[in-house]
Amino acid sequence: MRDYLILLKPRVIWLLILASVAGYVYASGRSPDPAVLAALILVGILSTGGAAAFNHYWERDIDALMSRTAKRPLPAGRIAPRNALAFSLVLSALGVVLAWLLLGPWPTAMVILGWVFYAVVYTILLKRRTWLNVLFGGVAGNAAFLTGYVSARPLDVVGVLLSLVVYLWIPAHIWSLAYARREDYLRAGVPMLSVIAEKDKAVVLIALMNILASAYMGLLAVLLGGMYLATVVAPLVAAGVYTSIKALRARDERSFWVMFKASNPILAVFLILLMAVSW
Numbered sequence: 001m002r003d004y005l006i007l008l009k010p011r012v013i014w015l016l017i018l019a020s021v022a023g024y025v026y027a028s029g030r031s032p033d034p035a036v037l038a039a040l041i042l043v044g045i046l047s048t049g050g051a052a053a054f055n056h057y058w059e060r061d062i063d064a065l066m067s068r069t070a071k072r073p074l075p076a077g078r079i080a081p082r083n084a085l086a087f088s089l090v091l092s093a094l095g096v097v098l099a100w101l102l103l104g105p106w107p108t109a110m111v112i113l114g115w116v117f118y119a120v121v122y123t124i125l126l127k128r129r130t131w132l133n134v135l136f137g138g139v140a141g142n143a144a145f146l147t148g149y150v151s152a153r154p155l156d157v158v159g160v161l162l163s164l165v166v167y168l169w170i171p172a173h174i175w176s177l178a179y180a181r182r183e184d185y186l187r188a189g190v191p192m193l194s195v196i197a198e199k200d201k202a203v204v205l206i207a208l209m210n211i212l213a214s215a216y217m218g219l220l221a222v223l224l225g226g227m228y229l230a231t232v233v234a235p236l237v238a239a240g241v242y243t244s245i246k247a248l249r250a251r252d253e254r255s256f257w258v259m260f261k262a263s264n265p266i267l268a269v270f271l272i273l274l275m276a277v278s279w
Contacts, residue, residue, distance in 0.1 A: 003073040003078050003079050004073075004079070004087060006056075006072065006073055007049075007052065007053040007056045007073060007079070007084060007087060007088070008045070008049035008052055008053060008091075009049070009052035009055075009056075010049075012052060013044070013045070013048040013049055013052055015264060015267060015268060016044065016048050016114075016140075016141065016144040016166075017040075017041055017044035017045065017048065017144075018268060018271050018272075019141065019144045019145040019148070019166050019267075019271055020040050020041075020044050020144050020145065020147045020148035021037060021040055021041065021044075021148055021271075021275075022145065022148065022271035022272070022274050022275050023144075023145040023146060023147065023148030023149035023151075023152075023159070023162065023163070024036060024037065024040055024148030024149065024151050024152050025037075025148075025274075025275040025278055026149070026162065026274050026275060026277075026278045027148070027149045027150075027151070027152035027153045027159065028152035028153070028278075029278055030278070032152075035102075036102075036103070036151055036152075039098070039099075039102035039103055040103070040107075040147065040148055040151060042098060042102075043095050043098050043099045043102065043103065043107075043111060043147070044095075044144070044147070045095075046091045046092070046094045046095030046098065047091075047092060047095030047096065047099070047111045047114065047115055048095075048114070048118075048144065049091055049095075050088045050089070050090075050091030050092030050093075050094075050095055050115070051088070051092060051114070051115045051118045051119045051140075052088075053084060053087055053088030053091060054085070054088040054089070054092070054119045054123065055118070055119065055123045056072060056073070056074055056084055056088075057074065057081055057084040057085045057088055058119075058123050058124060059123065059127075060072075060074035060075050060081060060084075061075075062128075062188040062189070062190060063075045065184075065187050065188040066181070066184035066185070066187065066188050067181075067184055068181050068184055069184075092115055092119075095111060095115075096108060096111055096112060096115075099111045099147075103147075103151050104151070106150040106151075106154075106155070107147050107148075107150055107151045110143045110144075110146045110147040110150060111143070111147055113139070113140075113143040114139075114140040114142075114143030114144055114147065115140075117136065117137055117138075117139040117140040117143065118137055118140040121136050121137060121139075122134075122136065122137025122140070123137075127190060128189070128190060128191070129191070130191060131191050131192060131193045131195075131196055131197075133191075133192075134170060134171045134174050134175065134192070134193075135171060137170070138166075138167045138170040138171060139167065141163070141166035141167050141169070141170050142160075142163040142164065142166060142167045143163075144166065145159075145162060145163040145165075145166050146159055146160075146163050149162070149163070158224070161220060162220065162224075162274070164216065165213075165216060165217055165220060165267070165270065166267070168209075168212060168213040168216050169213045169263060169267050171193075171209050171213075172206060172209040172210035172212075172213050172259070172263065173260060173263045173264075174192070175192060175193050175194055175202075175205075175206045175209065176206055176210065176247070176256045176257070176259040176260040176263070177256075177257075177260045178190075178192035178193070178194040178195065179194035179202060179203070179206060179253065179256040180253045180254070180256040180257035180260055181253075182194055182195060182253070193205060193206070194206065199251070200251070203247065203248060203251045204248065206247070206256070206259075207244040207245070207247050207248040207259075208244075210240055210243065210244040210247075210259060210263070211240065211241055211244045213240065213263075214236070214237045214239075214240025214241055214244070214266070215237065215241075217233055217236060217237055217240075217266075217270050218230065218233055218234065218237040221233035221234075224277075225274075225277045229273065229274075229277045232273055233270060233273060236266050236269055236270055239262060239266055240262070240263070240266055243255075243258055243259040243262045243263075244259065246258070246259075247259050
């Protein structure tokens with residue numbers, strides 16, 4: 001069971017599930033329905049976990065070439081590929097069906113959108129072909145937030161703007177990891193920005209992307225929450241800018257690894273503060 005749980009990428013999907021919950025709580029204001037929250041968490045585990053398991057299945061060959069992923073269940077031979085594929089498709093189908101039954105057509109559409117952009121657009125079509133893979137695959141992050149948002153109210157400009165917080169966070173998060181593990185990605189032939197660009201250019205672009213993502217959080221805090229939210233979000237913006245400037249100066253793998261690790265709690269705390277301000 002432990003290996004099948006690893007296929008779900010729990011260290012990754014929890015943040016997308018949190019984004020979905022945050023979207024719902026913010027959109028519902030002072031009256032979130034516990035039943036809807038429970039449904040969002042269940043659907044999120046199934047659909048995002050199913051997409052993650054499909055990613056494990058499809059990328060088992062390049063995972064075997066990377067030291068960071070070589071011990072995963074498929075490249076290590078602990079799970080048969082056909083079993084992983086069946087597991088991913090069953091979970092994904094259950095996620096879609098339960099979204100339809102428990103949440104309705106619009107949240108279901110967002111669940112499907114997120115699955116398609118991660119499993120098909122990112123994993124199958126683009127990851128091995130172009131550095132633009134992350135920019136298109138990042139739509140899955142928008143979809144996670146909007147699944148929760150449209151469970152409470154119709155899609156609007158505010159929902160789209162808020163979902164862009166997750167979208168802008170994704171490229172800097174993944175590119176900083178790819179820079180920190182650059183040799184792995186070179187060995188596997190995955191054309192991430194940090195691999196195909198010259199090191200100096202990659203450093204600048206990744207750091208600027210992380211600064212942009214952090215600044216966007218601050219801008220939304222001012223526009224949507226006023227000075228109160230802006231004040232409590234300010235330390236998050238400062239942390240994002242600090243890790244970016246430090247990486248820009250050091251230009252080494254360790255500083256980008258720190259940026260990668262710091263980006264998770266920064267987004268998580270922002271989403272939690274977004275829920276808090278809705279009350």
